[in-house]
Amino acid sequence: MKPLTEREIRSAFVNCTKGEAKRLFVPYDLAERPWDDLDYLGWRDPRAPDRAYLVTELDGHPKALTLRSPSPAPWQTRRSLCSVCVTDHTGGVSLMVAPKAGKPGQQGNSVGVYLCTDLSCSLYIRGKKDTGLIARFHESLTVEDKIRRTTANLAEFFTKVTA
Numbered sequence: 612m613k614p615l616t617e618r619e620i621r622s623a624f625v626n627c628t629k630g631e632a633k634r635l636f637v638p639y640d641l642a643e644r645p646w647d648d649l650d651y652l653g654w655r656d657p658r659a660p661d662r663a664y665l666v667t668e669l670d671g672h673p674k675a676l677t678l679r680s681p682s683p684a685p686w687q688t689r690r691s692l693c694s695v696c697v698t699d700h701t702g703g704v705s706l707m708v709a710p711k712a713g714k715p716g717q718q719g720n721s722v723g724v725y726l727c728t729d730l731s732c733s734l735y736i737r738g739k740k741d742t743g744l745i746a747r748f749h750e751s752l753t754v755e756d757k758i759r760r761t762t763a764n765l766a767e768f769f770t771k772v773t774a
């Protein structure tokens with residue numbers, strides 16, 4: 612994706628108020644991020660590790676989400692597949708919850724997604740980061756196919772949040 616500035620990121624949030632988007636934590640090292648290898652940029656707030664954020668480009672426009680990662684219930688820890696990039700992990704996947712955009716979100720409605728805990732889906736599918744696991748199943752997809760699938764899954768998640 613193309614590099615974004617702090618200002619572009621702050622104005623891209625779809626599921627929080629303008630005031631929240633102005634105050635939330637945005638990484639200082641945006642210029643050094645590997646944008647060419649990213650389908651989305653994801654980060655956490657170092658002061659509030661249960662808060663995560665991601666920004667991507669949909670139809671040529673930056674769109675960003677605020678997410679919470681609640682502590683997993685015991686039944687959740689068995690889940691090991693990221694539902695966005697479909698990378699297989701052991702313990703490297705977290706349930707993240709996005710408040711819905713607009714009124715439904717203010718009323719407490721949210722949408723959940725299982726996501727790579729370190730928000731590095733883009734690097735896993737490109738083989739730039741590995742899970743430290745010998746893959747339990749091999750996919751015959753090319754990197755391009757995986758990128759297409761990841762961006763499609765992400766777009767679908769945005770659709771659910773803004774529906």
Ligand SMILES: [Zn+2]
Pocket residue numbers: 693694695696697698726727731732733735
């Ligand atoms: Zn992932």
